[in-house]
Amino acid sequence: MFVDKMKTKTPHAFSVFLVSIIFLTQPLHSQWYWQSPVPTGNELQGIKFLNNQTGYITGVLGSIMKTTNGGENYSILNSNMSELLYSIDFADMNTGVAVGDLCNAVRTTNGGLSWTPNRLILSTGDLRGIDFVNERIGYIAGGLGFASAAYIFKTTNAGENWTQLSAGTTNGLNCIDFLDSLNGLAGGGSIIMKTTNGGLNWYQTLFTGPFDFINSIDYIDSVNAYAYQDGDYVYKSTNGGNNWLAYQIGLLHLDIGRCISFPNATTGLAVTDDGTIAKSTNGGINWILDTTYYEYGGELGNLFKEISFNNDTTAMIVGSGGKILRTTNTGLSWQIKNGFQTFLKGNFFTDANTGYSVGDHGKIIKTTNAGQNWTDLSSGTNYTLYSVNFTDLNTGYVTGDTGMILKTTNAGDSWIRLTTGINGIYSKISEVFFINSDTGHAAADSGRILKTTNGGMNWQTIQINGDDNTIESVWFVNDLTGIGCSNSAIYRTTNGGDNWFVQTIGPAGLGLDLFFSDSLNGIASAAISESYKTTNGGNNWFRLSSAGTDAALYSIHSLNNSLSYAVGGKGYMVKTTNGGVNWIRLPRLTTNYLYSVFFVDENTGYAAGDYGTLLKTTNGGMTFITNTNSSVPENFELGQNYPNPFNPSTTISYKIQKSGLIQLKLFDIAGREITSLIDQQQSPGEYKVLFDASAYPSGIYFYSLYSNGILLDSKKCLLIK
DSSP, X not given: OOOOOOBOOOOOOOOOOOOOEEOOOSOOEESEEEXXXXXXXXXXXXXXXXXXXXXXXXXXXXXXXXXXXXXXXXXXXXXXXXXXXXXXXXXXXXXXXXXXXXXXXXXXXXXXXXXXEEEOSSOSOEEEEEEESSSSOEEEEEEETTTTEEEEEEESSTTSSOEEEOOSOSSOEEEEEESSSSOEEEEEBSEEEEESSTTSOOEEEEEOOTTOBEEEEEEOSSSXXXXXXXXXXXXXXXXXXXXXXXXXXXXXXXXXXXXXXXXXXXXXXXXXXXXXXXXXXXXXXXXXXXXXXXXXGGOOSOSEEEEEESSSSOEEEEEGGGOEEEESSTTSSOEEEEOOOOOEEEEXXXXXXXXXXXXXXXXXXXXXXXXXXXXXXXXXXXSOEEEEEESSSSOEEEEEBTTEEEEESSTTSOOEEOOOSOOSTTOBEEEEEESSSSOEEEEESTTEEEEESSTTSSOEEEEOTTOOSOOOEEEESSSSXXXXXXXXXXXXXXXXXXXXXXXXXXXSSOOSEEEESSSSOEEEEEETTEEEEESSXXXXXXXXXXXXXXOBEEEEEESSSSOEEEEEGGGOEEEESSTTSSEEEEOOSOOSOEEEEEESSSSOEEEEEGGGEEEEESSTTOEEEEEEEOSOOSSOEEOOOBSSSBSSEEXXXXXXXXXXXXXXXXXXXXXXXXXXXXXXXXXXXEEEEEEEOTTSOSEEEEEEEEETTEEEEEEEEEEOO
């Protein structure tokens, strides 16, 4: 029997919660990787091109990417940073600095091969803008809130050391741009500041209004400068930033101006939060709007973050969900280079290779090669789809808005809409669960659960008395006993779904998802700070202990009574190896919301979420990697694991002399490959891997280090449980 526990849940606010989390505070990377979008679906914030070919992009969770072919392809760099990086600039082709949250900065001296972290001051504020004037002198701008503090830093040795300067204001600063080593402009909360002596003194040249932000400044030449307000106005100076005139762009509705860039004094582009691209060819006086990507795919906000020109005609835009746009004709036309994908809500795999994912706008995609490639299927609808479930290799069901249930009998080649008796644009069916090929139950809004006994041809609606919550998940442990959950309660039936009653009311029990590993043991997940467990088939529920940062958990998948995974808001993933008594919070690969998790075995799992996010692990996501030293070692080296013997985790260290595809494979005593602890491109440096062997039996194992397919060394380890 196939079971579906991959679906979306609408975010809710939750009360206090109790799940025990083991926190991993050092900069780690779990062995989840992007299947789509590639190279990343993370929010991208900053972009800088050094010449026509070489450019860098920064984003959330310390993301840094590099291109050496004008933006055709990008490689992901290891920044050794987990904070958001807003902006990046280079003093020369090798030496650069990226800045971000909590006043953090990272620096490279080898063209991005390795990065050294540096926190400039202990503050909860941010560093938002950076500009190098030449190969030695650079400036950073930032602040704390709208008007709590302003930060300006200066370096005279290419970012090796920074000195904090007096900003001349307490309004937080978002951007900074220097014409030369003496003359510079900085913008932020309601103001534009100017210096003419290399940042020693700053004075205000513009006050825009009490609640405006200047988000972007471009100091073109000794005469012309432009600034972009977070509303509908561009400010222009024709005397080096001493005086400013405002010009209205004419944006649609309420929008936020994000970035402006002029490759010369007359022609420029501006981008907005909702995806508008504006172009001026007369020095910012008049603007023509390109709304091709406005609220693209129904997204509201965060679409575009920054724009950078390679030369007079070629520019790149970056934004949410890994969005990258490129123009080679100054904005007359644009090419999508990454991102712009549909949000995904539910996953299901019928075998190790064949899987399905569903989402917004009637999206259904299918893979037949374990997620390496995905093909669009025709659903016949444009409404949001929430879950997918197959009862055999060919027969499957998809649920969605407007009371929709779709059915296929040919492995997704075609779908028909079933008559559910529920209609209306706001009617939602969250998921469906089939006991056998004929009998199934569907969780719906307004306290309703549907039942079919003929493979979905007819459906009966059962109303839970006194309850009008959206039922998020439903599960049957046998033909008669079923459990449902909402964000307010857990429900139960003992007569095959003909009648339902409220079993518990939160905080005694609630959930956004259910999963039973057998007829007795089940978990209802609601948030990192709130989960419930039953060991008697749902008759009683108890709250699991908790600690730590909260985030909603929208999907849970159990492989047995001990091993479960859950995913949720802000990209959080958690894992338990003892039935929920303790939860390990896995290092985040993304901040995108994840709505679905599905494991085909103990090692291979998939997660889906916002912006078309598709993540995969082939080792249970439980290998954690940290780069301990970014200097280039003299040789490749594989260390002995410590402790050894171990139970259940151990640390393996190794050194990489050259960049390449690095693999760290685990073998049993018979020489059979068990899993790949590492399988990714890595830069030179020293690394440590925390390997959790909770899922493996006691015994002797061997681990081997490979570079570009060549065996470098092997070691023996002993697991004793």
